[in-house]
Amino acid sequence: MVQTTSRSTHIATAKAIAGEAWTSEQAYETLRDLCDRFGHRFAGSDGEKAAASFMADRFRDAGLSNVHLEPFNYLGWVRGTERISVLEPFGAEVRSLALPYCPAGTLEAELVSVGDGEVDGYASAGATAGALKGKIVLSAAETAGRNGRPSSHRRDKYMRAVEAGAAAFLYVNQNPGDMPVTGGLEGGGVSQAPIPGLSLGFENGAFLLRLLDRGPVRLRIETQADFPPAMSSNVVAELPADPDSPFRDEIVIAGGHLDSHDIAPGALDNGAGVVVIAEAARILASIARERGRGFSRTIRFVLFGAEEIGLLGSYEYIAHHRETLGQVRFMLNLDTTGRGQAGSESVIVSGIPELVPWFQSLAGTLDYRMEIHDRFTSSSDHFPFAMAGVPSANVGTTETAASLMGLVGRGWGHTTADTFDKANPKGLQSASMVAAWTLFSVADAQDWPTRRREPAEVEAQLMASGMLEDLVASGRWPSAR
Numbered sequence: 001m002v003q004t005t006s007r008s009t010h011i012a013t014a015k016a017i018a019g020e021a022w023t024s025e026q027a028y029e030t031l032r033d034l035c036d037r038f039g040h041r042f043a044g045s046d047g048e049k050a051a052a053s054f055m056a057d058r059f060r061d062a063g064l065s066n067v068h069l070e071p072f073n074y075l076g077w078v079r080g081t082e083r084i085s086v087l088e089p090f091g092a093e094v095r096s097l098a099l100p101y102c103p104a105g106t107l108e109a110e111l112v113s114v115g116d117g118e119v120d121g122y123a124s125a126g127a128t129a130g131a132l133k134g135k136i137v138l139s140a141a142e143t144a145g146r147n148g149r150p151s152s153h154r155r156d157k158y159m160r161a162v163e164a165g166a167a168a169f170l171y172v173n174q175n176p177g178d179m180p181v182t183g184g185l186e187g188g189g190v191s192q193a194p195i196p197g198l199s200l201g202f203e204n205g206a207f208l209l210r211l212l213d214r215g216p217v218r219l220r221i222e223t224q225a226d227f228p229p230a231m232s233s234n235v236v237a238e239l240p241a242d243p244d245s246p247f248r249d250e251i252v253i254a255g256g257h258l259d260s261h262d263i264a265p266g267a268l269d270n271g272a273g274v275v276v277i278a279e280a281a282r283i284l285a286s287i288a289r290e291r292g293r294g295f296s297r298t299i300r301f302v303l304f305g306a307e308e309i310g311l312l313g314s315y316e317y318i319a320h321h322r323e324t325l326g327q328v329r330f331m332l333n334l335d336t337t338g339r340g341q342a343g344s345e346s347v348i349v350s351g352i353p354e355l356v357p358w359f360q361s362l363a364g365t366l367d368y369r370m371e372i373h374d375r376f377t378s379s380s381d382h383f384p385f386a387m388a389g390v391p392s393a394n395v396g397t398t399e400t401a402a403s404l405m406g407l408v409g410r411g412w413g414h415t416t417a418d419t420f421d422k423a424n425p426k427g428l429q430s431a432s433m434v435a436a437w438t439l440f441s442v443a444d445a446q447d448w449p450t451r452r453r454e455p456a457e458v459e460a461q462l463m464a465s466g467m468l469e470d471l472v473a474s475g476r477w478p479s480a481r
Contacts, residue, residue, distance in 0.1 A: 007365070010444075013287060014366050014437055020283040021433035027279040027338070028425040030058060031272060035265035035420040042262035043189075043306035044076045044230035051258060052235050055278060055303055059237035062282040063289065064301065066240075069233040072316040074189040074306065076230025077101050079262060080223065082198055084170075088218040089211065094204045097180035097263070099154075099171065099197040100309055101188045104225045107196070109167045111217040113138045113209060117157035117171075122164060133165035136219055138208060141173050141181050141199070142409025151409065153379055154183045158197055159470075162186070168196040168221050172205030175407045179415040182261045188309035196223050232259070232305030234313045239285055241298040241443075250297040251327050252443045254280060254435065255314065255381055256334040257307030264418040269410070270307070272423060272431070273334040276395075277301055279432035280439060287440070295443040297329060304381050307335075314381035315476075318388050326452065330442050331392040333382035336413065338431030340397035341424060343369070345434045349393040350386045351376030351461050354449045359393075362441050370434070371398050376465050387462070387477065389453035395435055397427075 034041075034051060041048040052069060059067045077100050086092040087108065112132055115121035117139030125132060139161070143151045154171060161169040173181040178201040185193035198221065200208070211217045235258065241248040256273035260266025281301045288294050304313030318325065337345075347370055349355040359372045377383070382392040412418045442448070453461075455478060462468040462477065471477035 010365065013440060016287055016290070017283055017436045017440065018433050020286055021279070021429050021436065024279070024429070025425060026282060027275040027428040027432050028423065030275040030278060031267060031423055031428065032420055034271050034274065035267050039265055040262050041258060041260040041266060043232050043259045043309050043312070045262065048232060048259050048305065052233050052303070052305070055258065055274065056235050056237070058278050059235070059281060059301065062278070063285045064237040064239055064281055067237040069235055070317070070320060071231050071233040072305070072312070073229065073231050074312055075191065076228050077188070077309070078226040078228065080104065080225045082224070083222045084198065085220040086211070086217065087220055089215060094200065094208065095178070095180075096198045096200055096204070097182055098223050098225065099182055099199055100184040100261070101193045102185060102196050102198065102223055102225060103192040104223050105196060106220070106222045107167050108218065108220045109134055109136045111136045111138055111208060111212060111219050113212055116140045116143050116151065117160065118152055119160070122160050127160065127164035130165065132161070134167050136168045136170060136221065137161040137164070137166045138170045138172065138205070141171050143174055155186055158185055162194050166195060168198070170205075171197065171199045173199065173202050173415070174409060175411065176202045177417070178203050179417055181410065181414045182263055183414050184309040189306060189312045190310070192227060196221055198223070232313060234305055234317055235303040237281065237301045239281065239288060239299040240294050241296060242293040245296040247296045248298070249327055250329045251300050251324070252297050252329055252439055253300045253302060253331040253385075254334065254439055255302040255304055255331060256337070257305070257313065257381055258303040259306055259308050260418070261308055261414055264416050265420065266418050267420045267423050268339040268418050269336045269413040272338040272428060273336060274303055276334050276338045276428060276431045276435050277303065279428070280435040283432065283436045284440060295440060297443045299439050299443050307381055311381055311384060314384040318384045325388055325390060328385070328390050329448065331382060331385040331390050332435065332438055332442075333380055333392060333394040334435060335380040335394060337395045337397070337435065338428040339424070340427050342426040342430035344397045344427070345431055346371040346373065346396050346398045347393055347438070348373045348375050348377070348396055350382050352391050352450050355391065355393065358449050362438070366437060368434070376461055378467055387458055389455070389458055391450045391452070395431065395438065
């Protein structure tokens with residue numbers, strides 16, 4: 001059982017949540033406004049600031065309390081111009097896109113391919129023997145993975161180039177359509193990236209690989225960028241607990257990032273997650289009003305700023321709320337949630353195996369099939385909470401871009417194609433229902449099978465996952481505690 005109330009009452013509430021979700025197009029309409037009115041929401045931009053105010057108003061309209069913005073400062077990045085020229089074997093221009101926090105500068109160097117950019121690809125190219133020093137590294141972006149293993153994250157591939165002494169890093173989208181795929185480089189929000197990093201569309205990457213097949217290739221890279229002081233904000237709202245509940249001081253957090261990259265409105269990443277959070281908040285506030293009281297625990301909704309450049313908003317939230325983290329029972333992250341068809345939702349818990357059967361029981365109680373997995377990952381806003389020992393999970397989708405459109409990796413995500421027309425209104429409704437169900441069930445549950453992890457336990461997870469060394473070097477560990 002996963003509830004403090006009776007099964008019949010729990011099912012009745014679940015049905016009320018489903019009714020609210022399936023009879024409203026609020027999420028789809030909010031996403032349309034978010035994309036069409038504000039354009040891209042890159043961290044620190046006017047679009048991000050206006051969208052933060054807009055979403056705060058949506059929370060107020062839903063009847064939430066304590067709606068406010070929590071601003072924070074960081075080192076910004078403003079795109080300039082970028083240019084890649086082929087010098088040898090003949091002159092040509094290659095369209096490119098500088099990745100956020102790419103430094104300004106000019107360089108000329110020989111090009112070397114490292115294949116998929118995995119460890120073995122770098123080894124085959126001679127990274128350990130020093131063969132990549134001073135060279136421009138060409139790596140595939142996200143691929144379909146190999147032997148059941150997912151592709152390495154962009155920053156991992158980039159840092160392998162840095163550690164090998166490369167002069168620059170080129171990142172090639174594996175989906176056709178001349179869509180360079182963007183994404184932040186190491187140092188985002190704190191410093192310039194150590195070496196230039198630029199993205200190429202599939203076709204331009206294939207062109208350079210054909211040249212490499214014939215012999216040596218030499219490139220000239222020119223980049224411009226500014227790094228001004230910048231400010232972003234987290235948007236916070238609450239649905240207060242029943243004041244008579246013995247658990248009224250405990251908190252359940254639903255969070256997801258508001259920002260996008262600067263080349264598209266980010267409809268799927270993460271406009272979809274933002275509007276699912278807002279719709280779950282509206283649904284739960286409506287249920288609370290109908291029953292005349294809040295749930296057993298406070299539910300706090302947080303839209304994080306500046307996630308795409310290094311999870312800055314969620315790290316800032318942890319630092320700002322450190323004294324009350326002990327009250328946080330659970331953090332549910334919603335990043336690219338709702339991008340699939342209705343019924344394709346999955347839950348990925350973050351290194352907490354005891355939560356898998358709990359969520360399986362929840363899905364069984366609701367008679368709603370969902371895949372439940374346990375995987376300790378670092379690439380979204382749940383991670384700072386996991387480092388602080390807070391139990392966390394992400395609602396995702398079993399439908400990948402590959403299964404939907406024959407695409408790999410992020411599909412349209414992080415490209416100019418991440419636009420409102422890609423959104424699925426029924427998928428948003430279904431994801432909103434699942435998010436609201438989950439938050440209600442955790443907020444009212446008594447038999448919670450997990451607890452906040454101790455620092456030594458988290459450190460062991462970080463070490464086992466290969467993340468600890470980099471986090472220590474960057475100052476993220478143990479400061480997360």
